[in-house]
Amino acid sequence: MTTPVVIGVGMMPFGKHPERTIVDMGAEVARAALLDAGLAPTDIDMGFFSNVLAGRLFGDATIGQNVLWEVGVNRIPVVNVENACTSGGTAFMLACNAIKAGEAEAVMVVGSEKTAVPQLGLINSGQTELDTQLGLVAPAGFALRACRHMADYGTTLEQLALVAVKNRRHGSLNPAAMYRQLTSVEEVLSSPMIVDPLTRLQCCPNADGAAAVVVASPARARRAGLLPGDPRWVSVRAALLATGSYENPQDLLRWETDYRAAALAYERAGLGPADVDVVELHDAFTIGEIIHCEALGLCPPGEGGLLVQSGATTLGGRVPVNVSGGLLSRGHPTGATGVAQLVELVQQLRGQAGARQVEGAKIGLAQCMGGDKSGDTKSCTMVVLGR
Amino acid sequence: MASPGSIRPVATGVFTMPPDDTTAPHLLGGACDRGHGPFFPRPTYCPRCLDPVHEVDLGGHGTIYSYTVVRTRPPLGFPQPYAVGYIDLEEYPLRVFCLLDPTCLDELKIGRRLRLRVGPFGDDGSGEPLLRPLFTVAEEEG
Ligand SMILES: [Zn+2]
Numbered sequence: 001m002t003t004p005v006v007i008g009v010g011m012m013p014f015g016k017h018p019e020r021t022i023v024d025m026g027a028e029v030a031r032a033a034l035l036d037a038g039l040a041p042t043d044i045d046m047g048f049f050s051n052v053l054a055g056r057l058f059g060d061a062t063i064g065q066n067v068l069w070e071v072g073v074n075r076i077p078v079v080n081v082e083n084a085c086t087s088g089g090t091a092f093m094l095a096c097n098a099i100k101a102g103e104a105e106a107v108m109v110v111g112s113e114k115t116a117v118p119q120l121g122l123i124n125s126g127q128t129e130l131d132t133q134l135g136l137v138a139p140a141g142f143a144l145r146a147c148r149h150m151a152d153y154g155t156t157l158e159q160l161a162l163v164a165v166k167n168r169r170h171g172s173l174n175p176a177a178m179y180r181q182l183t184s185v186e187e188v189l190s191s192p193m194i195v196d197p198l199t200r201l202q203c204c205p206n207a208d209g210a211a212a213v214v215v216a217s218p219a220r221a222r223r224a225g226l227l228p229g230d231p232r233w234v235s236v237r238a239a240l241l242a243t244g245s246y247e248n249p250q251d252l253l254r255w256e257t258d259y260r261a262a263a264l265a266y267e268r269a270g271l272g273p274a275d276v277d278v279v280e281l282h283d284a285f286t287i288g289e290i291i292h293c294e295a296l297g298l299c300p301p302g303e304g305g306l307l308v309q310s311g312a313t314t315l316g317g318r319v320p321v322n323v324s325g326g327l328l329s330r331g332h333p334t335g336a337t338g339v340a341q342l343v344e345l346v347q348q349l350r351g352q353a354g355a356r357q358v359e360g361a362k363i364g365l366a367q368c369m370g371g372d373k374s375g376d377t378k379s380c381t382m383v384v385l386g387r
Numbered sequence: 388m389a390s391p392g393s394i395r396p397v398a399t400g401v402f403t404m405p406p407d408d409t410t411a412p413h414l415l416g417g418a419c420d421r422g423h424g425p426f427f428p429r430p431t432y433c434p435r436c437l438d439p440v441h442e443v444d445l446g447g448h449g450t451i452y453s454y455t456v457v458r459t460r461p462p463l464g465f466p467q468p469y470a471v472g473y474i475d476l477e478e479y480p481l482r483v484f485c486l487l488d489p490t491c492l493d494e495l496k497i498g499r500r501l502r503l504r505v506g507p508f509g510d511d512g513s514g515e516p517l518l519r520p521l522f523t524v525a526e527e528e529g
Contacts, residue, residue: 124462127512130428133397133463134486134519135471135509140457144473148453151497194459248427249482252453252473375473375482 004099004236005221006385007106007214008037009343014209014331015178016116022054025210026067026112033212034071038224039106041072044214046104048091050081050111051335057119067110081335084370085282086241087111088211088338089381095215096239105220111340112210113333120206131372139203139285141372143195145252146287150197152253152302155290157197159305161188163286164201164328166314171325173315173356176340178207178331202286207331211340231350237269237363237384244376253302257380258295258369265365265382266297273297276319276384277361278348280341282368283326289313292367293321315356323348323356334370341366342383349387362387394507396518400442401428402505404518412505412520414445414476414483427481445481447503448525449474452482454495464510468492474501474522488523500525 010032012025026049034041049064064080083090088111095107124132149155165185171177183201191200215236216224226233242261250256266272273296281296283289290304298319299307307313313321324330324344327337345364347353364385371378396404403413417429417440424433425443433440454472461467470487472495486508487495501522508519 130398130401131484133517134484135457135462135465135469136484137457137462139459140455140471143455143457144453144471147455148497151453192459194457196456196458249452249475249480375484 002100002102002217004096004215005218005226006234006236006342006346007216007221007224007226007232008033008039009346010036010212011176011340011343012210013176014207014333014336014340017208018116020208022051022060022063022112022114023066023070025208026063026110027070029112029210029212030067030071030073030108030110033108033214037214037216039214043106044073044108045076046095046098046107047073047076047078048081048095048107048109049078050087050091050109050339051113052082052084052087053113053115053120053334057114057117064110067112068108073108083379085284085334086338086368086370086379086381087335088340089366089368089383090241090338090379092213092215092338092342092383093239093241093381096236099215099217106214106216108212108214109339110210110212111336111338113335114208115206115333116208129373136372139195139198142285142287143198145291146197149253149287149290153305155305157189158185159290159309160197160202160286161185162308163283163289164188166308167283167322167326167328170315170323170356171329173354174325174330177325177329178205179325179329198285198287204284204327204332207333209331209333209336209340211336211343213339213342213346231387234346234349234385234387237271237386238265239383240264240268240381242380244373244378246374246376248374250375252375253291255291255295255369255377255380257377258292261380261382262296262367265384269384269386271363271384276363276365278323278345278358278364279319279321280324280326280344280364280366281321283322283328284332286328289321289326292369296365296367315358320358323353323358338366338368338381341368342385345385349385394516394518402503402520405505411447412503413447414503414520416443416445416479416481417441418443425479425481427483445476446478448477449501449522450477451495451497451499451501453497454487456492463512464514465508470495472522486519486521488521491524494524
């Protein structure tokens with residue numbers, strides 16, 4: 001089986017960019033990824049573009065072709081991907097599958113999104129869904145899990161806040177993060193209450209931004225001048241997408257889909273939780289990081305609060321989580337987030353992460369989750385990268 | 388203000404529309420004739436065997452599995468704050484998401500028994516009021 005190689009990455013600072021468009025942000029990072037890979041536009045033979053909200057917010061469609069045309073990539077198959085927060089991870093999985101199938105040798109994955117716009121309102125899982133019509137806004141789904149986690153496991157408000165404090169500390173070291181100022185448990189807990197017990201600083205900020213990667217077959221990577229064993233030879237050990245079972249009743253503290261996807265990712269990558277050096281995961285809300293750490297096997301179920309409190313997931317700890325700052329500090333341009341997670345892992349594995357470098361990182365794991373249906377998630381992506 | 392009788396329900400086939408104030412509303416689900424389900428909300432086909440499904444009365448009582456209060460700017464013309472939760476139904480092993488009565492926030496806690504109520508609550512996003520199901524604190528029963 002062909003093992004795809006990530007040979008180029010492109011990133012821009014996330015934040016409020018009212019003067020930028022989805023297309024020009026996407027073009028900026030796509031160009032950066034091409035230059036990083038040392039490829040010409042005509043070397044790309046397939047493209048996947050990830051975006052969630054442009055149709056709803058701006059009435060746009062098929063934007064990927066516009067983005068890629070801006071960087072001289074045309075004629076080839078281009079697919080626009082929407083899968084809520086996992087859109088970027090889904091696009092990456094499709095790119096890897098195209099390489100494994102031998103349909104393409106070099107594939108461009110771009111995610112670009114604008115959510116720092118006044119017309120957004122609260123994110124939900126789709127306006128026509130019954131849950132949405134009964135008030136299930138995104139922070140409420142996570143808050144319900146937080147309340148039950150606190151009741152069942154004794155998880156504390158302070159432990160929730162520590163996730164935000166940690167990821168802000170990490171974000172302070174990342175030039176691409178939206179929030180770079182440190183915060184404290186007191187400041188997190190005294191920020192305005194959004195949905196009990198999640199305060200504003202426990203909810204990821206809306207942001208504008210884009211990220212891109214170029215993934216290639218091993219043969220194409222060699223022709224681009226890379227060799228296995230180089231720090232820049234970042235191979236894709238697993239890239240998968242799971243969807244929910246929607247079984248009822250759901251255990252809201254253990255997304256079965258999360259555990260199932262994690263187990264499959266470890267199996268395909270031929271490794272386990274103890275082998276992972278650096279993790280990027282879906283901390284859209286603080287409780288999310290706690291529950292996802294449990295699903296990934298970084299700690300036993302129920303102990304995600306203790307894990308962050310122990311410092312194990314801080315830069316310098318046993319298994320640093322969201323050293324980029326995560327969604328909480330980097331910001332969450334929905335369709336760009338999954339790709340940005342991969343950019344971070346590639347920079348970490350190459351040893352190019354600067355002040356936030358995880359020393360000697362060899363295996364990185366990215367987890368993302370998106371959409372909500374019957375108490376389950378609609379999509380969960382896992383990517384394991386290694387060098 | 389429009390009377391409840393002239394207000395549209397938020398969805399059809401999800402809850403019974405009681406004829407009068409003394410009849411309690413129930414949630415509605417679906418099951419197939421082979422014994423799969425019930426499912427909530429009622430699916431178009433049985434997801435196990437693809438047979439058609441018939442309506443199942445899921446009753447009107449349950450207990451709180453988890454609940455929370457949404458304090459930020461609410462959607463759909465809801466009051467601020469409003470409450471939501473997952474309710475474990477009494478008559479079937481189903482955990483359903485639903486609105487909770489915002490007038491009894493102080494009485495909500497995990498394990499609390501609730502009963503279904505249907506009434507005008509919020510709008511359709513463009514100002515037209517809608518009937519929505521919400522769980523409220525159950526009266527002590529004899
Ligand atoms: Zn059936």
